[in-house]
Amino acid sequence: MPSVCFYFQVHQPYRLRQYRFFDIGVDNDYEDVEKNRSTMRKVAEKCYLPMNALLLELIERHQGHFRLSFSMTGSFIDQCVEYAPEVLESFKALAKTGCVEFLDETDNHSLAAIFNEDEFRAQVGAHRTRMEELFGQKPRAFRNTELVYSNSIARMAEDMGYDVILAEGVDNVLDWRTPDFVYHPEGCGNIRLMLKNYKLSDDIAFRFSDHSWEGYPLMAETFAQWLHNVKGNGDVINLFMDYETFGEHQWADTGIFDFMRALPGKVLEDPEFDFLTVSEAADRYPARGWIDVPYYTSWADAERDLSAWISNDMQKDAFRALYECQILASQIDDPELREDWQRLQCSDHFYYMCSKSAGDGDVHKYFSPYKTPADAYVNFMNVLADFRLRLLAKAGQ
Amino acid sequence: MRVLMLGWEFPPHISGGLGTACLGITQGLTEKGVDLTFILPSMKAEEAGQSETKLRSASGVPISHALKKAVEQVRHQQHHDEFTDLLMRPVNARLHPYGYDYSKSIDAAMFNEDEIAEISHFHGGYKEDLMDEVYRFSTAAAAVILEENAKKKADVIHAHDWMTYPAATIASRLSGLPFVAHLHATEFDRCGDHGWDVIYGIERDGLHAADHVIAVSERTKRIAVERYGVPEHKVSVVYNGAFLNENIPTFEIPEAIRNEKRVLFMARITFQKGPEYFVEAARLVLNEMPNTRFIMAGNGDLLPRMMKRVAELRMGSQFHFPGFMRGKEEVYRMYSMADLFVMPSVSEPFGIAPLEALQCGAPILISKQSGCAEVLPAALTVDYWDVRRMADRIMDCLNYPVMAQESLRQCQADLQLLTWDRAADGILNAYSHVCPNA
Incomplete structure (x- = not known):
């Protein structure tokens, strides 16, 4: 009985203003406030607000059968508080449904995991506190910035008490294996590893509006069929992507919202299928093997590395x-x-x-x-x- | 004395030191009572009124068919002039003669505006189509010179750098006025031994066509003689000057950085200015004095490569690229903040920047390959390629500010003699070689 596991990454950076040489030692105001504000407002209108409304609608319509996970950075939350408090409220409303899991990550979207362990632990700790305060959840799952992952990062995550860690399903790591199972990270105890199915994830995140793609235009029926095809050779299909995919990277006029509105229904048409949050999936399915990643992988660019x-x-x-x-x-x-x-x-x-x-x-x-x-x-x-x-x-x- | 001057830059439109030098020269000459008209490719209408110098733009000047034809003849003739060293005696034969007296072809029709063949417009500066502009400028500027000369008889045509040499050559031939070429920089300075032969050719033709040459330093004179084959007696050396009356504001250095040492490079970031030697020297200094701050101000084709190298040497936190300084205020502020100004030019005909640095109170370290070193004997110098020595010199200056201040004091004293008034005397002296009125 395979499950579909949606996890959305929510992030906005603090962009720097043009900081000139003559400013050094004189001016310690680094941020481009106007740019950050306008970007936050723009993305809130195009993505966060309409997509949160849509997700709430889907959760209500499917009465607990549509479930998903989020991870959001501290810099996103801080900018929400400053520029778009209604966005934060709508996330809280989603949290209240009980169908949404929030993950932990580095609070400031840093790569501290590879440079400084103390710094890394402090940043993750700060994020954990925030999640408890904001959403009343103590995260059990961890995803590192940009899905940067290695055996040692998994070890740190386990040491910090997480039950699940996410990573990219990189080809050369998986070799003949499929990302559609739960695994164990090499060298760890009981922490579970969930790998992104990048092909199916990117069909939505990158190729959805690509006219030259053979799958264009992608219909919810078709995509549900592709998910159903996994049956018999996978437990969980991990669809990980930037939340800004909806309405910002793929604009509303591409039909991305209509696609998402229809998708859960189409997936659930097969009674063997359901939706789970990250930790629920890790709890339900046994780990099918050990994945050894002695170097860093990530979900960025073609190289999927640093x-x-x-x-x-x-x-x-x-x-x-x-x-x-x-x-x-x-x-x-x-x-x-x-x-x-x-x-x-x-x-x-x-x-x-x-x-x-x-x-x-x-x-x-x-x-x-x-x-x-x-x-x-x-x-x-x-x-x-x-x-x-x-x-x-x-x-x- | 009436001088018709040709130039490519004039403040406020400056790319390098050329425009600054032209301003100083015109001011110096005007103060000596010289009647001077400065012709450049283009300018904004309001500038003509602002400047003390009579400025004329060659844009929009009507060029008659007759003038065009005459210019063509001069250009054609220049090929034959390659043989000027031959003694030519015309013989009565049906062969084409080698020599041709083109000045006979000038007549009043040339200025008849009814017969306009073309009107050229220029954007000036150094864009992609520079060669095309230089070529068209030679006709348009010649038209202006002939017109000015007809209005009021002039004594000499004075042209600054290769962009204006073709124009001066043609105008000189057509008007009969003597041509003085001012050599501010050569293709060898800009590009080393790998310059563009087209520009070299224009420079060489211009210097040979000129009746007299003014070089901005002994170093530049040597290049003219050795690499362009200009007879030594035809070249005078006239050093540039400094604008000593300039009112330079004092800048307070922010408290947070008052204890830091700053080393400044400020020039176009091109081969000629030797930016890579500065970068390598900076690494050596930072190994010993890790809190020194290096600044490479300016823009140019080597900027990306310099950034890459600084990153490679892992010193980006102490080495800054503030870009092109806009306006004099920023330039002065930058100099004023510097504990040392370094000009590691591979080949600098003169170099006005160190003079400006001195005026702002920054000690200077310049390459031995710089013309201005000839008139600043107290300046600290180093071979541009000797990055170890350069690093030592920089550290000496930072560690022993008393030594740097002493050099600064002597240089500033020498600077007082480097006036544009003195430069104007030198130029008038050069004129006297070719026109008796001077």
């Missing part, structure tokens, strides 16, 4: 400079500095510095507020220079 954030020298230099501040930053108890320190670690800053070309390059460009990766690097380093001066000044006091 190269979206850390491949060229600008990115490596920026990470070096950033985590050089870690010891000082962790010792200083100043609310403003702590907030800036968290926000500077956001992986998006490094994503903008990526200089890949072709298809993935276009995706990076779509999200970037900068003209070029070099602009992103120069601006970030200016901000970091000022931040470091403030840290040193504070430490000297």
Whole structure:
């Protein structure tokens, strides 16, 4: 009796303003408030509000049979509070239905897991507190930023008490296996691993409106049929994607909302199928094997590795400079500095510095507020220079 | 004394030091009572009124059929001039003669506006179609010169850099006025040994066609003689000046960065300016003095490569790229913040930037391959390629500010002699080689 497991990632970064050399040591206001506000408002209108309303409608219509999971970053929540409080309310309404699970992740959408374990644990802890406060749930499942994953990250997650961890179903990791089962991470105890079925996920997230795709136009019946085809060779189909897929990456006029409105009904037409949240699926199905990932994987770009954030020298230099501040930053108890320190670690800053070309390059460009990766690097380093001066000044006091 | 001057830049439209130099030269000459008209490809209408110098744009000047034909003849003739060193004696034969007296072809019809063949428009600056503009400018500017000369007889045509040499050559031939070529930079300075031979050709033709050449330094004179084959006696050296009366505001350095040391590179980020040597030297300095801040201000084709290299050397947190400085205020602010200004030019004919740095109170370290080093004997110098020595010099200046201040003080004293007034004297002296009135 296979289950469909939807998990949506909700995130908005704090974008930096144009921070000039002359600002260093003078101005510690780093954020492009107007850009962040307008983006949040735009996405709220196009995606968060209509999609939350639709999900609530589906949950009510299917009387508990449509269930799903969310993970949202702290920077998204903070911007909600500031610019779109009604969005947060609508998420709380979803939480109250009992059909929605909230996952934990790094609060600031950072890659601390690969640079600094103390920092990583602190950020995840902060997120856990937030989830309890906001939604009254103590998350049992963990997904790391951008689905960055390895054996060691799974070990850390287990150590922090999580029962489930999510990762990308990378081909070279799975080899002949399918992502449609629950697994164990290599070297861990009882924590379960859920792998993204990237083919079926990307049919919705990326290919849905692609006119040159053979599956275009994708109908809910067709997609439900593809899910039904898994029967007999899988327990759980993990459809993981950015929440902004609905209405923002795929605009309303592509028919994405109509598609989602129809999909649960079509899936449930086969009585053997149901929807589960991440932890429910991990509880119901046994782990079918051990997955060994001694290196980092992620859900980004064609490479499905860290190269979206850390491949060229600008990115490596920026990470070096950033985590050089870690010891000082962790010792200083100043609310403003702590907030800036968290926000500077956001992986998006490094994503903008990526200089890949072709298809993935276009995706990076779509999200970037900068003209070029070099602009992103120069601006970030200016901000970091000022931040470091403030840290040193504070430490000297 | 009436001078018709041809240039490609004039403030406020500046790309490099050329426009600044042109401004200083026109001011210096005007103060000496020289009647001067400055012709450039284009300008905004309001600028003509603002400037003390009489500015004329070559855009929109009507060019008659007759003038066009005459220009064609001059261009054609230039090929034959390759043989000027031959003694030619016309013989009565039915062969084409080698020589041709083209000045006879000038007549009043040339200025007859009823017969307009074309009107050229220029956007000026250095765009993709620079060569095309240079070519068309040679006709349009010649028309302006002939018109100005007809209005009031001039004494000399004075042209700045290769973009205007073809125009000056043609105008000189058609008007009979002497042509003085001012050499601010050569293709060898800009591109080393891998310059574009078309530009080299234009420079060479211009320098040979000129009746006299003004070089901005001994270094540049040597290049003209050795690499362009210009006879030594035909070249005068006239150093550029500084705008000593400039009112430079004082800038307060923000408290948070007052204790930091800042080393500044500010120039076009191109081969000529040697940015890569600055980057490599910065790494060596940061190994010893990790809190030094390096700044590479400006724009240019090598900027992306420099950014990449700085990232590769993992020093982006101490090495900043603030981009092109907009307006004098930002330029002065940048100089004023610097504990040391470095100009590691691979080949700098003169270099006005170090003079500006000195005026703002920044000690300077310049490459030995810089023309201005000839007139700033107290300046700290280093071979542009010697990055270890450059790093040592930078560290000396930062560690021993007294030493840097002493060099600064002496340089500033030398700077007081580098006036545009003195440059104007030198230029008038150069004119005297070719026109008796001067």
